[in-house]
Amino acid sequence: xxxxxxxxxxxxxxxxxxxxxxxxxxxxxxxxxxxxxxxxxxxxxxxxxxxxxxxxxxxxxxxxxxxxxxxxxxxxxxxxxxxxxxxxxxxxxxxxxxxxxxxxxxxxxxxxxxxxxxxxxxxxxxxxxxxxxxxxxxxxxxxxxxxxxxxxxxxxxxxxxxxxxxxxxxxxxxxxxxxxxxxxxxxxxxxxxxxxxxxxxxxxxxxxxxxxxxxxxxxxxxxxxxxxxxxxxxxxxxxxxxxxxxxxxxxxxxxxxxxxxxxxxxxxxxxxxxxxxxxxxxxxxxxxxxxxxxxxxxxxxxxxxxxxxxxxxxxxxxxxxxxxxxxxxxxxxxxxxxxxxxxxxxxxxxxxxxxxxxxxxxxxxxxxxxxxxxxxxxxxxxxxxxxxxxxxxxxxxxxxxxxxx
Amino acid sequence: xxxxxxxxxxxxxxxxxxxxxxxxxxxxxxxxxxxxxxxxxxxxxxxxxxxxxxxxxxxxxxxxxxxxxxxxxxxxxxxxxxxxxxxxxxxxxxxxxxxxxxxxxxxxxxxxxxxxxxxxxxxxxxxxxxxxxxxxxxxxxxxxxxxxxxxxxxxxxxxxxxxxxxxxxxxxxxxxxxxxxxxxxxxxxxxxxxxxxxxxxxxxxxxxxxxxxxxxxxxxxxxxxxxxxxxxxxxxxxxxxxxxxxxxxxxxxxxxxxxxxxxxxxxxxxxxxxxxxxxxxxxxxxxxxxxxxxxxxxxxxxxxxxxxxxxxxxxxxxxxxxxxxxxxxxxxxxxxxxxxxxxxxxxxxxxxxxxxxxxxxxxxxxxxxxxxxxxxxxxxxxxxx
Numbered sequence: 120x121x122x123x124x125x126x127x128x129x130x131x132x133x134x135x136x137x138x139x140x141x142x143x144x145x146x147x148x149x150x151x152x153x154x155x156x157x158x159x160x161x162x163x164x165x166x167x168x169x170x171x172x173x174x175x176x177x178x179x180x181x182x183x184x185x186x187x188x189x190x191x192x193x194x195x196x197x198x199x200x201x202x203x204x205x206x207x208x209x210x211x212x213x214x215x216x217x218x219x220x221x222x223x224x225x226x227x228x229x230x231x232x233x234x235x236x237x238x239x240x241x242x243x244x245x246x247x248x249x250x251x252x253x254x255x256x257x258x259x260x261x262x263x264x265x266x267x268x269x270x271x272x273x274x275x276x277x278x279x280x281x282x283x284x285x286x287x288x289x290x291x292x293x294x295x296x297x298x299x300x301x302x303x304x305x306x307x308x309x310x311x312x313x314x315x316x317x318x319x320x321x322x323x324x325x326x327x328x329x330x331x332x333x334x335x336x337x338x339x340x341x342x343x344x345x346x347x348x349x350x351x352x353x354x355x356x357x358x359x360x361x362x363x364x365x366x367x368x369x370x371x372x373x374x375x376x377x378x379x380x381x382x383x384x385x386x387x388x389x390x391x392x393x394x395x396x397x398x399x400x401x402x403x404x405x406x407x408x409x410x411x412x413x414x415x416x417x418x419x420x421x422x423x424x425x426x427x428x429x430x431x432x433x434x435x436x437x438x439x440x441x442x443x444x445x446x447x448x449x450x451x452x453x454x455x456x457x458x459x460x461x462x463x464x465x466x467x468x469x470x471x472x473x474x475x476x477x478x479x480x481x482x483x484x485x486x487x488x489x490x491x492x493x494x495x496x497x498x499x500x501x502x503x504x505x506x507x508x509x510x511x512x513x514x515x516x517x518x519x520x521x522x523x524x
Numbered sequence: 525x526x527x528x529x530x531x532x533x534x535x536x537x538x539x540x541x542x543x544x545x546x547x548x549x550x551x552x553x554x555x556x557x558x559x560x561x562x563x564x565x566x567x568x569x570x571x572x573x574x575x576x577x578x579x580x581x582x583x584x585x586x587x588x589x590x591x592x593x594x595x596x597x598x599x600x601x602x603x604x605x606x607x608x609x610x611x612x613x614x615x616x617x618x619x620x621x622x623x624x625x626x627x628x629x630x631x632x633x634x635x636x637x638x639x640x641x642x643x644x645x646x647x648x649x650x651x652x653x654x655x656x657x658x659x660x661x662x663x664x665x666x667x668x669x670x671x672x673x674x675x676x677x678x679x680x681x682x683x684x685x686x687x688x689x690x691x692x693x694x695x696x697x698x699x700x701x702x703x704x705x706x707x708x709x710x711x712x713x714x715x716x717x718x719x720x721x722x723x724x725x726x727x728x729x730x731x732x733x734x735x736x737x738x739x740x741x742x743x744x745x746x747x748x749x750x751x752x753x754x755x756x757x758x759x760x761x762x763x764x765x766x767x768x769x770x771x772x773x774x775x776x777x778x779x780x781x782x783x784x785x786x787x788x789x790x791x792x793x794x795x796x797x798x799x800x801x802x803x804x805x806x807x808x809x810x811x812x813x814x815x816x817x818x819x820x821x822x823x824x825x826x827x828x829x830x831x832x833x834x835x836x837x838x839x840x841x842x843x844x845x846x847x848x849x850x851x852x853x854x855x856x857x858x859x860x861x862x863x864x865x866x867x868x869x870x871x872x873x874x875x876x877x878x879x880x881x882x883x884x885x886x887x888x889x890x891x892x893x894x895x896x897x898x899x900x901x902x903x904x905x906x907x908x909x
Binding site: 122123124125126136140144148170171172207235236237238239240241242243244245246247248250251252253254255256257258259260261262263264265269270271272273274275276277278281282285286287288289290291292293294295296297299300303305306307308309310312313314316317318319320321322323324325326328329330331332333334336337340341342343344348349350352357358359361363425426427428429430431432434435436437438439440443444447449455457458459460461462463464466467468469470471472473 | 528545549553570573574575576646647651653660661666667669673681687700704709715721727728731753761762767768769830831835836837844845847853856861862867868871873
């Protein structure tokens with residue numbers, strides 16, 4: 120299906136996760152994305168994260184250290200709407216594909232370079248990976264409960280890589296929209312640091328150094344923010360409750376056999392409960408231990424107390440093979456010549472008039488090199504020469520990778 | 525500063541986190557955002573985040589349950605490009621303001637929804653608190669705590685995925701509308717917000733070699749990157765020793781003065797890792813964090829201090845990126861907030877001002893629609909505005 124970005128051509132020179140994920144989102148939205156990959160392969164091709172951010176792309180393997188390869192990129196850029204990559208500062212210039220070099224050939228292009236730290240400044244010469252930005256924006260400190268004496272904790276979801284990718288998607292689409300209206304292209308940049316800042320954007324800092332408004336803090340056991348908004352361990356499994364209104368709180372306490380906690384005026388507010396965790400929680404924790412999470416959830420549902428069993432998806436297994444998720448396109452499956460049958464998340468955004476879906480599998484290294492060059496005007500003999508000189512790598516039929524998988 | 529979305533008007537009926545924050549991204553790129561609040565104001569105005577996520581927009585109070593309020597809202601829709609709502613399913617339909625109700629009358633309107641779960645899903649009527657979606661989606665079990673079992677994530681992963689998806693969906697629909705002339709219904713959800721963060725975790729692949737999926741494996745105590753977290757002198761913490769794509773002139777072990785380690789084995793061989801973790805801890809605990817950071821940077825090895833959220837505002841690179849901006853809030857006064865994460869050279873956009881007071885612009889905005897003073901007085905007396 121076409122998707123809202125049908126007809127948009129994107130060149131993706133990114134590697135790892137933060138670079139390629141944004142173009143994958145653009146591909147999901149219907150853009151044609153050419154992944155321009157080093158002939159030795161994306162540095163992440165060896166690991167499972169690679170396949171999470173490459174689906175639906177066409178693959179052109181180029182040795183960008185050879186000047187002929189840069190010329191290929193520039194020729195393609197003449198036809199492209201977007202060029203996107205996450206090279207470290209100075210690399211694009213060295214390779215001959217920086218903003219000035221590309222816009223000399225196509226002044227209307229939207230050019231996006233995502234960085235680890237940023238464009239200028241003390242750390243800007245450096246690349247980086249997700250944990251560093253989780254560290255400096257405060258995520259690791261907060262997630263671990265360091266104020267209670269715990270070590271900091273890395274959040275496993277590749278948070279700032281993903282945030283960087285999405286910040287650049289928002290930047291690129293804003294620029295693309297502006298170009299649709301005015302015909303003008305421009306330069307866009309963002310960084311893992313900038314993207315990561317969005318996760319803690321609810322905190323603002325006053326002149327005296329304090330933050331506002333006051334936020335509840337996580338407890339030492341990492342269960343939650345208040346007796347009415349936390350995880351409880353049950354006889355079997357864990358349950359997350361969100362009994363935030365006075366009625367929900369009173370009902371929950373009554374169901375747990377502690378109606379006096381629900382009636383106590385000191386605990387009438389979220390903050391009041393949060394301040395009295397040590398007094399309230401031992402009682403509730405013990406009560407939760409008397410039944411399973413499933414039973415509590417059913418009791419709470421019947422009485423209108425918001426709660427969910429904390430589901431162990433067994434590393435995503437149950438989510439990826441859920442009937443509703445399959446029916447609604449929230450998961451996507453494809454066959455890959457080397458990787459076999461694969462399943463990962465599907466539509467992240469749904470469009471009524473320009474539906475997306477039927478995403479293709481991640482491409483193999485150099486899978487479409489010849490086809491892409493041929494389509495964009497290179498003659499067969501020229502392509503043969505480029506392959507012979509090692510400027511271009513075309514996966515041979517039946518031998519898609521130059522190394523054993 | 526010119527913004528890429530100059531001239532685009534958004535009616536924001538959303539509340540919570542994902543809607544207001546997603547709209548903030550668009551407001552900072554120049555969109556003219558009108559926050560449409562119920563009488564008494566958005567109930568999340570007292571919640572953390574409100575001064576930031578409600579910035580760069582004007583506020584109009586409309587009681588959509590009253591006929592006059594709904595009529596004023598429909599007049600506003602005539603002037604709008606985008607409508608954003610984050611109610612539970614059925615709420616907008618009950619008001620007669622569903623996508624189906626509005627699309628034939630306003631064919632260019634982009635109608636964006638961000639509920640907790642996708643429409644038509646069996647969870648769609650489940651309550652939408654962020655932590656409940658964390659639990660239901662499995663995100664909490666994917667993040668092992670310092671004890672067996674799931675961890676509650678203070679950083680709200682479902683909402684923090686959905687706000688980007690919301691802004692992305694609206695921008696894609698706006699771009700598409702330039703060609704088609706038509707608006708459409710765009711929807712995402714907190715549940716899909718979690719899925720957006722599973723690129724490295726949730727892959728079901730028939731022929732993937734087992735060790736390839738071990739790098740990010742869920743272990744207890746948790747996670748491969750946890751082993752790069754070290755306590756330095758004075759109780760300060762450091763995330764150290766990661767590859768930052770530079771040619772290292774000295775290794776982490778050299779800087780610490782200990783025997784070299786096989787970094788690949790540290791990632792995949794649990795016994796080897798455990799054996800060497802203590803040696804590393806002993807080496808870090810005596811060192812000064814600031815000095816170590818400098819040495820690591822000098823040597824081309826990645827390391828950064830583990831800061832509190834407040835300290836993050838003063839991280840020098842954050843300032844160098846102009847990510848910290850001063851915003852005047854009607855309740856708290858001048859405050860520093862995080863700014864615009866994507867920087868556009870020609871249309872950089874900017875924070876368009878602090879959060880409005882409840883209904884601050886009601887009369888002005890309705891006057892722009894042609895309401896005269898006596899009508900506005902009557903609407904105010906009736907509690908419509």
